[in-house]
Amino acid sequence: MMEQNIVMLLIGKTGSGKSTTGNIIFNKTVFESKRSSSSVTKVCRTHTDAVNDRSVTVIDTPDFRFSTHTDFDSVSELKRALELCSTGAHAILLILPLNTFTEQEMDFISWFVQMFGVEALRFTLVLFTHADQKHVTSLEDMVGENTQLSDFINQCGQRYHGFNIKAPANREQVTELMEKINRLLSDNTNSCYTLEMMQETERRREKEKKAEEDRKEQKGAKLEKQESLWKGFKHLFVKHIKLKSVCIIMVFAVVTGGVAVWKKDISNGWMFTNGFCTGGLASTVGVCDQHVSSSRERPSALRQLLLKTRDVVCAASAGAVISSIELHLIQLM
Numbered sequence: 001m002m003e004q005n006i007v008m009l010l011i012g013k014t015g016s017g018k019s020t021t022g023n024i025i026f027n028k029t030v031f032e033s034k035r036s037s038s039s040v041t042k043v044c045r046t047h048t049d050a051v052n053d054r055s056v057t058v059i060d061t062p063d064f065r066f067s068t069h070t071d072f073d074s075v076s077e078l079k080r081a082l083e084l085c086s087t088g089a090h091a092i093l094l095i096l097p098l099n100t101f102t103e104q105e106m107d108f109i110s111w112f113v114q115m116f117g118v119e120a121l122r123f124t125l126v127l128f129t130h131a132d133q134k135h136v137t138s139l140e141d142m143v144g145e146n147t148q149l150s151d152f153i154n155q156c157g158q159r160y161h162g163f164n165i166k167a168p169a170n171r172e173q174v175t176e177l178m179e180k181i182n183r184l185l186s187d188n189t190n191s192c193y194t195l196e197m198m199q200e201t202e203r204r205r206e207k208e209k210k211a212e213e214d215r216k217e218q219k220g221a222k223l224e225k226q227e228s229l230w231k232g233f234k235h236l237f238v239k240h241i242k243l244k245s246v247c248i249i250m251v252f253a254v255v256t257g258g259v260a261v262w263k264k265d266i267s268n269g270w271m272f273t274n275g276f277c278t279g280g281l282a283s284t285v286g287v288c289d290q291h292v293s294s295s296r297e298r299p300s301a302l303r304q305l306l307l308k309t310r311d312v313v314c315a316a317s318a319g320a321v322i323s324s325i326e327l328h329l330i331q332l333m
Contacts, residue, residue: 005048005055006181007085007192012095013108014063017129017165021095022058024168025051025177031060044081052178059084065111078115079195088192091125091181092116098128098142098162101149109152116193117201118155123193125184126153126160127177159184 008025010018019033030047048057061081064074082088094112096105113121128139139162143150153160161177164170 004190005057006091006185007057007059007087007089008181009059009081009085009089009092009193010061010095011064011092011112013065013104016095016097017163018095019060020165020168021093021127021129021163022047022060024163024165025056025058025174027051027168027171027174030058044077044084046084052175054178057085059089064115065108079198082193082195082198085192088194088197089123090188090190090192091184092120092123092193093127094124094156095127095129098130098139101142101146106148109149114205115201116198117204119197119201120193121155122157122188123184124156124159125180126156128160128162129165157184157187 010022012018019031022031023029023033026047026049030049031045042062044059044061046057046059048055050056059081062077064078094109096108139160143153143160159180161173161180163173163177167173
């Protein structure tokens with residue numbers, strides 16, 4: 001009687017040797033495999049057979065990340081891959097070609113973690129295909145030389161294996177692979193990576209995406225509000241600076257005229273001063289009255305101060321000017 005069935009999920013990009021790996025595991029052709037620039041496997045396929053007196057189910061998958069088929073729905077097909085194994089996958093074989101390990105492979109690894117989630121890494125074994133390359137002296141050295149790859153394999157519990165897909169008759173590499181997968185099962189107490197785990201990762205990813213969009217929207221609204229407040233302050237500042245300049249000129253003119261009047265005739269000076277004070281007092285009363293009547297829509301403190309100063313100065317100046325005119329008329333009579 002054979003032991004419990006082991007379910008393996010093969011994940012890799014076009015040309016990595018997924019289908020060929022499945023055929024070598026079963027020691028016969030069960031998945032279509034040929035050299036091609038486009039993905040030969042377009043939909044997920046499964047096969048179950050005995051391997052080293054152990055029931056094994058292998059799920060061959062298309063290239064979910066770099067598929068050249070325009071009508072290919074990678075997310076739906078990925079979920080269907082997990083639906084093909086009702087209990088889930090005991091082992092995920094992440095297949096990477098040893099002969100063309102580039103930035104694209106690292107991009108594929110990033111996609112894998114994003115789609116499957118960090119939880120999937122405890123079920124993952126990295127399988128390096130094309131391990132027949134003569135220039136590769138040691139698989140361990142190659143892994144150690146690439147910091148990103150080394151970090152990823154550490155996250156996978158240091159589980160990786162070299163596979164020479166050009167030597168299908170080499171059953172020793174299959175035996176070694178099965179031994180590593182058996183240890184993986186033991187570490188995980190025969191648990192599986194399930195569709196529910198992927199769906200939970202998807203929900204978490206959507207939640208994080210929405211939170212990030214909300215943060216950007218709030219930041220944009222805050223910046224827009226700050227910009228609007230700055231524009232309003234700048235407009236108010238420029239407007240009242242101009243008003244202040246006019247008031248200063250008026251005060252300077254009135255004071256200069258007042259000094260001249262005092263020098264010429266002290267009685268006329270008192271009349272001038274009386275008009276200035278009368279106008280200032282009247283404007284002060286008007287400002288206070290305006291403040292009480294407009295308490296519902298109170299402007300800012302700075303604006304109130306500037307408006308009151310303007311009203312008092314202008315009214316006082318007007319009072320002084322009127323007194324001067326009266327004085328001039330009296331002298332003409």
